[in-house]
Amino acid sequence: MNEFSRLSGPPQQPKRLGLFINGQYTERANMEYLPRSSPGYGVDVSEVALGTVDDVNDAVAAARGVFERGSWSRMPGADRARILVKAAYLIRERAEELAYWETLEAGKPISQARAEINDGAGHYEYCAGLAQTLHGQTFNTYGDDLFGLVIREPVGVVGLINPWNFPFIVLSERIPYILASGNSVVVKPSEMTSYTTLALADILREAGLPDGVYNVVTGTGPVVGQALAEHRDIDVISFTGSTRTGEAIVRASTTNFKKTSLELGGKNPQIVFADSDLEDAADGVAFGLCFNAGQCCVSGSRLVVEEKVHDEFVALLAEKLKRVRIGDSFDEASQMGAVVSTQHRDKIESYLTLAQEEGGQIAFGGERLNITEGGRFLRPALLVGIKNNMRVAQEEIFGPVLSALTFRTEDEAVQIANDSPYGLAASIWTKNIDKALGMIRRVNGGRTWINTTIAGGPGQPLGGYRQSGVGREAGLTGVEEYTEVKSVHVGIGKRNHWIS
16 A cells, blocks of 8 residues: 555654755765754654755756756657656656645645646646647748748756745646756755655656756755856746745846746735625635635735625625635645744734734634644634725735725726736636626736636746736746747858859
């Protein structure tokens, strides 16, 4: 029987996690490790190697070496596709193990972790097709003497800095796209959620990926992340995380003017009109708030509701939130798990205090819950009496806290929704299709939904406006993001000499 077939809780001993460089795990005699306390249990479940600048240099050298040799970068697309398909198969084969560790380190419910692992495999299958269909353009309009081509080439070595909230699915929204276009990569996972990134190294190696194409250097942002962002032999830096850290990444990237792809913070509006199906909208808003305990960059953290149904909708929503099943992460029935760390829980609670100081009220929730010994659980909070200039309506809390605001007209709803430094996501709830399409055109957001939220597949790009980032991941755009565009001009026939 597979050791992960009976999921029950933390392991007896913490799992020690090393570095993966040039196709093998690397340990040094003086290697330091950082313990990771499980959000759901408050006990150490893993020990993560603290990589150094030298480790980053070794990993980048391995990635650059294999890229220049061409064993992956010049491999035919059909061959790359077969490896990506095999990786998807192996991910699904190890889904219980990956979900187990995702739950342990991130604190999310096991049902959510399983779904994310399987969704992640789908990205590899999708990218197998893109590896074979990525193409350029031809220009046959220059006359008899000149022919033009535009071709796409892999950009080189990618530095990928991954977040703690969705360690495997965010990785899957980047790695197969980076690989499909022929690049090599050095990944820094969050020091809080490193297991599945290292497990992927085994999966890709077994699938046939050449050594050095996929490398993992675990450790902290100020050391490993900074070294990747500054490294002169990295061609693209991809980062998912806070806007403040994204700003630092951009500054560091100027060492060699590397390309940047950044998915950053959000303060995303859920706009609810009176003519929507209010019960559907309440369920969707509750899901958008509670998914991953609100620790989600596209979480719907601002409720912008039409004034004449505010009281009715808040009552419906509060009733929904009362019935959210918050529980042990390994309970199959749990819908919402634990908050990632004690420090983060304290930050979320400080915003609840701030909301009341600013003049708002807590209509529902916000209290700690004693689910498991040592677990860090919070009931989702619904704030009312909020104005859009309050800090709780402008700043990303990154937890299960929803600020309710009201509007009277479509113009006012748009003004409130766009009055934010961010532009990552937005949802519109209305049964009037003209209104829905008109609003979706006017509201800022790289990922938007009508009568649903946090839904979609690998075919559509991800990213944001303004302080929510630059660039796009996933979809065809996600592969093109990691290519260089080259114009080729071909002279035909005898040259008409300039010098006679």
